[in-house]
Amino acid sequence: MNKVWIAGVGMTAFGRRSDSLADMILEAARNAVESAGYDEFDAVYVGAMHPEGFLDTSNLASVITDYLGFVPAPAMRVESASSTGAALFAAGFHAVASGDCNRVLIVAGEVMTRVPTWRATELMAQVVDADERLHGATMPALAALATRRYMVEYGLNSEELALVAVKNHRNGVKNPYAQFRREISVDDVISSRMVSDPLRLYDCSPISDGAAALVLSASPSGVRVLGVGQATDLVAVQMRNNLTHFNSTRIAARKAFKMAGITPAEIGTAEIHDAFTSFEIIGSEDIGFFPAGGGRTALLDGITQPDGKLPVNASGGLKSRGHPVGTSGLAQIIEITLQLTGRAEYDHPSDARFGLTQSVGGLATNNLVTIMRAEE
Amino acid sequence: MSGRVGTGYPPSDQSPLPIFKCACGYGTLLDRPYCPKCHDALQHGFTGPFGVVLSWTIVHVAATEEAHGPYGLAMVGLESGINAMARFDVGDPLEIGDHVFVTLEENKMRYARKAPSR
Numbered sequence: 001m002n003k004v005w006i007a008g009v010g011m012t013a014f015g016r017r018s019d020s021l022a023d024m025i026l027e028a029a030r031n032a033v034e035s036a037g038y039d040e041f042d043a044v045y046v047g048a049m050h051p052e053g054f055l056d057t058s059n060l061a062s063v064i065t066d067y068l069g070f071v072p073a074p075a076m077r078v079e080s081a082s083s084t085g086a087a088l089f090a091a092g093f094h095a096v097a098s099g100d101c102n103r104v105l106i107v108a109g110e111v112m113t114r115v116p117t118w119r120a121t122e123l124m125a126q127v128v129d130a131d132e133r134l135h136g137a138t139m140p141a142l143a144a145l146a147t148r149r150y151m152v153e154y155g156l157n158s159e160e161l162a163l164v165a166v167k168n169h170r171n172g173v174k175n176p177y178a179q180f181r182r183e184i185s186v187d188d189v190i191s192s193r194m195v196s197d198p199l200r201l202y203d204c205s206p207i208s209d210g211a212a213a214l215v216l217s218a219s220p221s222g223v224r225v226l227g228v229g230q231a232t233d234l235v236a237v238q239m240r241n242n243l244t245h246f247n248s249t250r251i252a253a254r255k256a257f258k259m260a261g262i263t264p265a266e267i268g269t270a271e272i273h274d275a276f277t278s279f280e281i282i283g284s285e286d287i288g289f290f291p292a293g294g295g296r297t298a299l300l301d302g303i304t305q306p307d308g309k310l311p312v313n314a315s316g317g318l319k320s321r322g323h324p325v326g327t328s329g330l331a332q333i334i335e336i337t338l339q340l341t342g343r344a345e346y347d348h349p350s351d352a353r354f355g356l357t358q359s360v361g362g363l364a365t366n367n368l369v370t371i372m373r374a375e376e
Numbered sequence: 377m378s379g380r381v382g383t384g385y386p387p388s389d390q391s392p393l394p395i396f397k398c399a400c401g402y403g404t405l406l407d408r409p410y411c412p413k414c415h416d417a418l419q420h421g422f423t424g425p426f427g428v429v430l431s432w433t434i435v436h437v438a439a440t441e442e443a444h445g446p447y448g449l450a451m452v453g454l455e456s457g458i459n460a461m462a463r464f465d466v467g468d469p470l471e472i473g474d475h476v477f478v479t480l481e482e483n484k485m486r487y488a489r490k491a492p493s494r
């Protein structure tokens with residue numbers, strides 16, 4: 001397998017945007033292409049979770065490649081629900097690692113705010129198993145079932161859970177791409193309106209627009225991709241044997257660490273899919289940073305703060321940066337790239353050599369773990 | 377999707393629930409062609425309706441324009457080891473560990489109600 005480097009990155013500010021999907025992707029791609037210094041690509045990979053539903057559009061790989069001016073480069077769309085951005089990155093990584101491509105442009109975008117909230121919730125719920133959807137299961141509802149069981153098994157209370165949102169909102173204040181750049185308190189979280197008991201509004205990531213772009217290259221650059229792992233799980237939660245943890249993350253992490261040849265203890269900064277506050281804690285355990293229940297202790301002890309031993313979501317995470325669903329997985333990888341090269345504007349560890357991202361597709365039906373290294 | 381359980385449907389009984397089962401012991405309430413554990417073809421079967429609540433939520437923000445929260449959603453661990461997602465009445469709240477029975481009603485939805493002591 002050939003070595004693969006990240007040669008350039010670009011991102012739009014996340015939030016409610018009036019630009020078209022193509023224009024947001026163009027904005028992100030321009031920055032990525034300029035920072036890479038290339039303007040020819042062997043392939044273009046395009047990611048969006050649900051442009052058919054949110055925007056009534058399709059054929060995105062060709063449309064975007066045309067709009068960006070890269071015709072006749074081969075192009076394809078990748079989709080794996082809310083981990084689309086990370087799956088897209090994995091596809092591009094394999095294209096370069098195989099030796100088939102030397103330079104690949106990866107772009108992802110999602111526009112979610114043009115439809116009413118009920119419609120966005122409905123479109124997101126389409127990822128849920130048909131039987132569970134018939135019973136009224138939404139993404140927050142399934143996350144709530146996992147969260148309540150976790151809280152009882154590991155003694156986590158609502159005030160403690162709220163600390164994830166408080167931390168990530170504080171982290172997002174200095175992130176120029178973040179949708180929410182203001183601090184919130186534990187009281188704000190536990191008095192916000194209930195979405196699906198015990199998850200409240202501030203336990204959930206927002207509905208967002210945003211795009212991200214990244215250039216992968218076979219030529220050395222500042223950040224090398226060391227490991228990529230992916231795994232699926234049964235779509236229906238009632239068919240699984242574990243309610244509190246996600247096997248797809250566990251397998252993806254094992255594969256990524258094996259490919260990278262390092263251990264979880266060597267990771268210096270991580271971006272974990274905090275679509276719901278509890279997912280950050282659960283994810284940190286599934287990756288292997290902490291034993292089951294240890295994610296709670298790490299949070300309470302400040303280990304996951306930007307100045308802690310293992311900063312988690314120093315960027316503000318999905319919680320405060322925003323969660324344009326098809327974009328988030330790639331945005332996480334870009335944040336780690338910025339942190340490892342000292343370009344992140346928010347507080348992050350200056351000495352981290354290895355960084356990791358974890359992305360959750362659907363209710364952990366298709367998860368990815370990516371490991372990167374800062375080159376000397 | 378009313379918050380009340382069983383509204384408009386016949387009185388619930390405690391009949392066995394139809395399942396799809398494998399010779400390896402795996403079973404599920406959902407119609408799947410193959411066993412996710414050993415990949416053998418699944419066969420029709422039945423399982424008892426009694427179990428305990430593994431987790432629950434009350435959904436306040438529903439997934440369709442027509443659906444209105446709040447409604448209860450529980451994960452029940454049946455005695456056979458098969459898990460069942462089921463609705464429950466928010467007026468008759470459940471807790472983790474509660475003994476319940478699950479019914480399959482005409483609208484294809486399962487409902488969980490507290491089990492009579494046996």
